[in-house]
Amino acid sequence: MTDRIQTAYSEAEARYVAANSASRAAHETATASLPGGNTRSVLHWEPYPLYIISAEGYTLRDADGHTYVDLLGEYSAGIYGHSHPVLLAAITETAQRGLSYGGPHAAEARLAMLIKDRFRSIERVRFTNSGTEANLMALAAAKAFTGRYRGKIIVFDGAYHGGVLLFPLGCKDIWGAKEEAERASKYKVLRALNAPHDFLVATYNDIASVDALIESVPGCLDNIAAILLEPMLGSGGGVCATPEFLSHLRHRADELGALLIFDEVMTSRMYAGGGIQSELDVRPDLTTLGKYIGGGMSFGAFGGREDVMALFDPRAPGALPHAGTFNNNVLTMNVGATGLERVFTPEKARELHDLGDEVRDRINGLGDDAPGPGKKRLRVLGCGSILVFHFTGTSIENIASPADWKADEDPRLLDLFHLEMLHEGFYLARRGYVALNLALLEQDGRGELDRFVNAVQRFVVKFRDLVE
Structure with a gap:
């Protein structure tokens, strides 16, 4: 991990802690009866996860009153959105x-x-x-x-x-x-x-x-x-x-x-x-x-x-x-x-699949495909409405197994990306996993996906000394 990544992550983490005191308190209460305050390992991240109090459509609301566009989609189980x-x-x-x-x-x-x-x-x-x-x-x-x-x-x-x-x-x-x-x-x-x-x-x-x-x-x-x-x-x-x-x-x-x-x-x-x-x-x-x-x-x-x-x-x-x-x-x-x-009719399934491919192509089209020495390129793998983000110098066409993207991926870049996207109002997995839901097919949902692509582009520009 480079000092620059660590510095950027520490700044993002401090901002996260300052903005999420209620989630922190809820997490600390949970640790009294659950190991690590958790009963589903994948939902934990450092320094502590957000505590969700309600959900509607494609949005989530946390204990501190923040609203997020739900791009995690319950790890693909939440395809219907919330409260259909x-x-x-x-x-x-x-x-x-x-x-x-x-x-x-x-x-x-x-x-x-x-x-x-x-x-x-x-x-x-x-x-x-x-x-x-x-x-x-x-x-x-x-x-x-x-x-x-x-x-x-x-x-x-x-x-x-x-x-x-x-x-x-x-x-x-x-x-x-x-x-x-x-x-x-x-x-x-x-x-x-x-x-x-x-x-x-x-x-x-x-x-x-x-x-x-x-x-x-x-x-x-x-x-x-x-x-x-x-x-x-x-x-x-x-x-x-x-x-x-x-x-x-x-x-x-x-x-x-x-x-x-x-x-x-x-x-x-x-x-x-x-x-x-x-x-x-x-x-x-x-x-x-x-x-x-x-x-x-x-x-x-x-x-x-x-x-x-x-x-x-x-x-x-x-x-x-x-x-x-x-x-x-x-x-x-x-x-x-x-x-x-x-x-989730076959017609809607196809529409959601195509939307995911469109978003993936747009993000993969950001920036130059040839990162400089020692730098990682943001790449999105997956299929249809499941998108998985990586920071690697390996080109997509050369990724055939997990070893190919993991060979040079710095996981702290994904950690930083996760906190930056939360700050922008987008909820996704820390490991860079995204699963789109049907509510995002509506006009306002598509608008939020446009905003997400723009947020990803801002991330790439903000940290261009690390990512191209």
Whole structure:
């Protein structure tokens, strides 16, 4: 970290502290009962996070009375914005008929049919309460269907598939290391946190890496149960998989007799609302979903080929049990179905996707593409309405995995960018993650996005000795 970055960050942090005394007090109160005052790690930042007291449309209001344009979009779960009248009406109408039934009801079949219509690879679907659960169940299905109960799972460095399925950049070598080499690693605790599967970690977008990993497994044709990946890395910085890479994974999964699983928990919103797979020639065996599809309620789902999902058919002898008190919660099912039918239509999905691409292109067009020696260029990765900011000297066309942007990225520049954007009135993740919501499609929302692009340009000009 250069002295200039540290000086600029210290000034921004002092301004932040002076403007947010109520949030600071709320944070200090929370630390008495929550470790670090927090029960969701990603929402913490230094010196302390803002405490939100209300939300409406595309705006948030904090404990100190500041109003922000919400560009975080609840990490892609908040696609409807806040307090959408159609969804509020659905919540009220549903709640008046009872919050939980303990039995099947029509809304779950209605939501399932809507999902089938949008995701071409999903022939049957089952619901969970989160994307994490969805991925856990998809892996269980893959092992059961292949009969490889001790089979290995291929995943990718920099991927995130839920709270117990984390593969941060740099874990690749540790996952394959002997215990002695692992002891000093910062990833040891994360490895202990993960669900107990035998994972093989490959490099994203690297066909040779995948092939070498497969060949390293004795009896690979009988010992690999699944390949699990995000078509766009969410926590991995918005890096998109190439069509060639995905086609190769499809070929290798078929060759191995393994299942190919697409984690589209974040990316299901893409294009016309059918996920990244809707624009590919590659079809996964299983797809996992989550986030916004529950209309703002807790939601997850896994689905795919009818023969694989038949494992969970309770009419069949020996069917796999799939429990979950709130799997078919009537609020989630009814509000989720209403959202897909009446609000996040395929037409609106495409409009939001195109808006995100437009904003990304505008920001990537700021300044010269060739930063000076030792300087970082602001670059925005992602797809459609998910944008991820980076400060790196590596050009976008040369970024194929998280290692490519992280090789020279100074995270304190992102910290500085985060505080500067908050000062400008824009709420986004500290790591530079942005997920646009439908409320921003309205004329005044588009105006706020224009203001955001201008704020980013002011940041680049203000800190031009650090960023070009």
